[in-house]
Amino acid sequence: MRKGAVPLSAENEVGLVGELTVLEKMLDIGMAPETAIKAWSGPLDGLRDFELGFGAIEVKTTVASAGLVAKIGSLEQLDDTNCKPIFLGAVKYALTESGQTLPEKLSAIRAQLESDPITLSEFEDRVLAAGYMPAHAPQYHRRFSLRDIAILEIGENFPRLMHGNVTPGVISARYEINLEPLLSQDIGLTTALKKLEMI
Secondary structure (H helix, E strand, O other), X not given: OOOOOOOOOHHXXXXXXXXXXXXXXXXXXXXXHHHHHHHEOHHXXXXXXXXXXXXXXXXXXXXXXXXXXXXXXXXXXXXXXXXXXXXXXXXXXXEEEEEEOHHHHHHHHHHHHOOXXXXXXHHHHHHHHOOOOHHHHHHOOOOEEEEXXXXXXXXXXXXXXXXXXXXXXXXXXXXXXXXXXXXXXXXXXXXXHHXXXXX
């Protein structure tokens, strides 16, 4: 079934909110809007959510009250052999009555882009590609309050599977990482974007 034919699943809604949160933070930090939107490759079936220069940021989001487990979709996703540096954005949300719905978050970003119609159009294209249809807006009633966001740099000691460290013969894998013990290694989005030479 094509994206957008039905509302996003609860899991995909959370994932989109997380990606939009990182995008919003990029704009707040001062990254050029057209650069930030072009970098948002997740909705276009990119290997990672944001492809920035020679590197990338992959975003993982949870609404769980405790813990943060990241689902990694392939051996390539956190492999920095040909894409470096790679950062993992760990986003934690709570569901509260005072939070922001997905449609409200989209409206807030649109307001930041309204002075640049071309960039706004590219943003809308990506939102549709992510599976969000305006007609379904009333069905997205959950309200998200940001609890925490951490940006982790993928390095030699980061727990991950990739082609270079699995037994020969293993050609694909999906796995999960417990990010909770790693959150203290947060370097912040500003530092990550500087390392990616985006600001």
